Amino acid sequence: MRDRAPARTSDRVYDELVSAIRDLRLVPGASLSETDLAERLHVSRTPVREAIARLVDAGLVRVVPQVGTRVGLISGRDVEEARFVRESLEVAAFEVVCARPVRDVAVLRELLDRQEHSYRTENYDAFFAADEALHSEIFTLSGYPRAWQAVQRMKLQLDRLRRLALPDAAAMRELIDEHTKIVDALEAGDLPAGRSLISRHARRALDLGPSLRAQYPDYFTD
Amino acid sequence: MRDRAPARTSDRVYDELVSAIRDLRLVPGASLSETDLAERLHVSRTPVREAIARLVDAGLVRVVPQVGTRVGLISGRDVEEARFVRESLEVAAFEVVCARPVRDVAVLRELLDRQEHSYRTENYDAFFAADEALHSEIFTLSGYPRAWQAVQRMKLQLDRLRRLALPDAAAMRELIDEHTKIVDALEAGDLPAGRSLISRHARRALDLGPSLRAQYPDYFTD
DNA sequence: GTCCGAAAGCTTGTATGCAAGTATCCAGCC
DNA sequence: GGCTGGATACTTGCATACAAGCTTTCGGAC
Secondary structure, three states: OOOOOOOOHHHHHHHHHHHHHHOOOOOOOOEEOHHHHHHHOOOOHHHHHHHHHHHHHOOOEEEEOOOEEEEOOEEHHHHHHHHHHHHHHHHHHHHHHHOOOOOOOHHHHHHHHHHHHHHHOOOHHHHHHHHHHHHHHHHHHHOOHHHHHHHHHHHHHHHHHHHHOOOOHHHHHHHHHHHHHHHHHHHHOOHHHHHHHHHHHHHHHHHOHHHHHHHOHHHEEO | OOOOOOOOHHHHHHHHHHHHHHOOOOOOOOEEOHHHHHHHOOOOHHHHHHHHHHHHHOOOEEEEOOOEEEEOOEEHHHHHHHHHHHHHHHHHHHHHHHOOOOOOOHHHHHHHHHHHHHHHOOOHHHHHHHHHHHHHHHHHHHOOHHHHHHHHHHHHHHHHHHHHOOOOHHHHHHHHHHHHHHHHHHHHOOHHHHHHHHHHHHHHHHHOHHHHHHHOHHHEEO
């Protein structure tokens, strides 16, 4: 019973839909039809249904039997809770790393460089990939890599919000600067500074909520 | 498009399997056959498959294509990470509540009484239901009720561990006492005390890991 | 007795057909 | 013109049939 996993159509559909929703190619509130999706992806309804069942669990889509399934709206409450979870766990991971006698942040520095480079070359996808990797790496360093997965699940709501505001060069510049300060604080083992920085960092995406909400009222709920 | 949700077979199967795995009626490593489950629950394979897809996402079962699906083993790493997530978020919620000028812990006291009563009458199901409700209520008080759902997802691993050790009157007595102290600290707004108490409380289940692992080696991995 | 091989019986993955319910649209009526 | 009613087309939920692959077992050869 090896655990080699051949490409399952169901997984492919799931990944496809997650990235589509995350990147707003499927906007909040958009109608999804199982049959439509099936023939568009050249598969049957079965794998599509299984993918959708998982998406419902993730809180990304809402399905009403015999009526239809829609991409879930961006919930102000969910976004705020995601912020809470992310901030709390990142601070906790930061604290764990700080408690270590030696802290090797070389990997983080490398990711900072990569993000800086992506910023200069205006490669937004790479920029956010580096962003993800950096936050993920903090959890890896803390010894709790799977906690980041728990964060990611809830963070999808935040990602959509952030995607709505793309791309803002000034904001990206600030993100890099904040990351740099966080890594500095981590290397120095300065917990209070890290706590403050992470808190501000996590709330940044929230700040642009109200204006975006006014601009795209149909995308929001709560 | 009302959001009334009639009972879906798929959901029923999912709930059934989750509680079965959690209560160890389906032990770690047990083989699950879709066809077998289907006819045992008097449904077809379709809803069973959708339920299993969600269980895989929750990390409770592992399916190898064309080979079989088994109840996931209890992973020492997953348990430790669940402890980290739970402790971190509970402390964070505790901190949020502490920051409030007034803290009404009447609901918590009521839950303590209920747990005490369940303990005296040896009603274990009610005991753990009160336990769940108490922890959940702390998150509700903090204003982040959905964060508890994130905890619960990971906590399923811990629940199985706890279930293996059931029932230990002395341990239950200690659980109640710790809960009481936590509520006391919350009412007093004593964050350091709460942090210490919650930390100890969250690690309690972990303490019995090694002995259980020696007793049921087939149930564990990592 | 041992080893090799083929076939049968499992498993999950996917596609399709049918059922039940809802929204929509259009025709007929007032 | 406005409204009502029914048929139609859509939706998802479930069951079944088929496909592909792995494991095991049983029979035969050595």
